[in-house]
Amino acid sequence: MQTNLAPQYQGTPEGQEAEAILRSCVHCGFCTATCPTYQLLGDELDGPRGRIYLIKQVLEGTPAGPGTQLHLDRCLTCRNCETTCPSGVEYGRLLDIGRGIVEQQVPRPAMQRAARTLLREVLPRGWIFKPAMKAGQWLRPALPAALRAKVARPVSPGQWPKSRHARTMLLLDGCVQPAMAPNINAATARVLDALGIELAIAPRAGCCGAIRYHLNDQAGGLDDMRRNIDAWWPLVEAGAQAIVMTSSGCGVTVKEYGHLLRHDAAYAAKAARISALTRDVSEVLCDLQAELVDKVGERNADGPGQKVAFHPPCTLQHGQQIRGKVEGLLRAVGVDVRLCADSHLCCGSSGTYSLLQPELSTQLRDRKLAALHATGAGEIVSANIGCQSHLQGGTATPVGHWIELLDRLLRQPRQARQERKPAAQAAA
Structure with a gap:
């Protein structure tokens, strides 16, 4: 796709990356067939090809408006289009760049700003979200149906294993998961303990950065990523063999730390190392499938x-x-x-x-x-x-x-x- 960036985006890291992505798109439309929002709405601008065109217009200097913002907001960032695309277009990265630019150009209504600020400030902070979830669980029977559906029922995590093993891996505890489903990480620790692996949690590690980053507080998201790197780094240097992810949403973000922080001189090398060490728990267990079958089978x-x-x-x-x-x-x-x-x-x-x-x-x-x-x-x-x-x-x-x-x-x-x-x- 031919692209002519506006002067303000030429030579910038975001502009150069976006231009390379745009030029790889051949506008074939294969992505449209697998886009959930296009299937629901039937609007070309609510599919990947249409959104790519909108982002291209903005990068070439066409002012964005509320309509542009709405079509980009409606994207799930599911990246099904990337799996489908025969040209390897990195749509997710282009969308992040486009959303960030449109956010600067189009002021949001007060209610939208308030909702997004609340989500950015509450969800990534476990010390706020956990008591809020507990209060919601206590009040759950009295809550409206729509809100009640968002409040998880209380679950006991069970016992965390106390065994010590020669093999040690790190586990990202996360931000909302410990409050909503504390048994997930405890269950992971028990399964890996049975296979001779000890899981450690770095106390200062928290939200992976995805929540802020994808709500267009990209600077705040990058700060969350740097905090996690600082928390993990001493344990990585001490020999942790992997950083295990039990939430695939966190996993895909941490695997992209190296790319997202590649221009940060202080963190680029560390971020690349963290991304290389990051593995979904399914990847870890696939390497141990024979032992797992012996134990569970x-x-x-x-x-x-x-x-x-x-x-x-x-x-x-x-x-x-x-x-x-x-x-x-x-x-x-x-x-x-x-x-x-x-x-x-x-x-x-x-x-x-x-x-x-x-x-x-x-x-x-x-x-x-x-x-x-x-x-x-x-x-x-x-x-x-x-x-x-x-x-x-x-x-x-x-x-x-x-x-x-x-x-x-x-x-x-x-x-x-x-x-x-x-x-x-x-x-x-």
């Missing part, structure tokens, strides 16, 4: 007794390009795991999107749940806290993290499983 020789539907988050399958690993692990230990129709499409959560674009988000959630229910599964598992919370808000079917399922299987008594199988065979 003997407890689950006759399967879990029900179908389990797996919803692969966009940040896992499109952002990190990790596909098939979770399903493979679960099937290897005897789980009857199913993917729903159109499993490549977004559920509508997308970080803060479900709060800022509730109508579109709910439509996408209901479509996804209908497809998941069609699998006949009695349980839904995913790999991202945002997806789990969003889906759970629309169904009575239990929605959890797949690592929690592995943890349950691992902790089942061997004798009970061994006795149940002959009994089931006799009944048959």
